[in-house]
Amino acid sequence: MTNQQKTSVAEQIDQMMQRVALGVFLVAVAYAISTLEYFVSAQTKDILDIVSRVLGIFILILVFPKFLKFVILRRNNREACREPEGFVVEMFNQATGKAFQFTFIFLITLEFVSKGFLADLPGVFFVKATISFSLAFFSLTFFYLNRGRNDSEPDDNFVNGENT
């Protein structure tokens, strides 16, 4: 296997991670919409249902082809997929850890809030709210950590560690 192929595998893995994060964000939006359904009229609820379904289909179209491509890539390039984890994978892992921490804080906050003005709402509302928060926090943290130049932008040439 050539080095060129290895790099393209690394880039494809990064692209897959970015696509997954985008998909996760949209899932968070879908959950947020379903939590809103508890506060709106029946007519608006129907509209939100349709929006949720359209969003679900969009998520499938967005993420599934990339995921399938990744599975095939991994099967055909096992060696290249074992290469060390780069920046995007590390940011993905960091975002996961931060999302877990803040979800815990969110749950504690929700416990206090649920005793007050949200006491009438069913348990499923809180589950949906927590999932929405957790997924949104993860994806937004990932986008923030992963901000900056993309690989498609012009290259910096450097010799012996110094930019030219």
Added chain:
Amino acid sequence: MSQNDLAEAIGVTRKTINTIEVGRFVPSTIIALKIARYFDAPLEEIFSLTDKP
């Protein structure tokens, strides 16, 4: 040489090399060793600890 050349050589993306270069990303031991091997230089010649102020 370019960041792309180094990235290709060690099997990571150019973004990984770029973020290491600007000090935004601390590479794993494996990446650090691969970079050192690529430049045929000791690890401490490429990476070093910064003194605390």
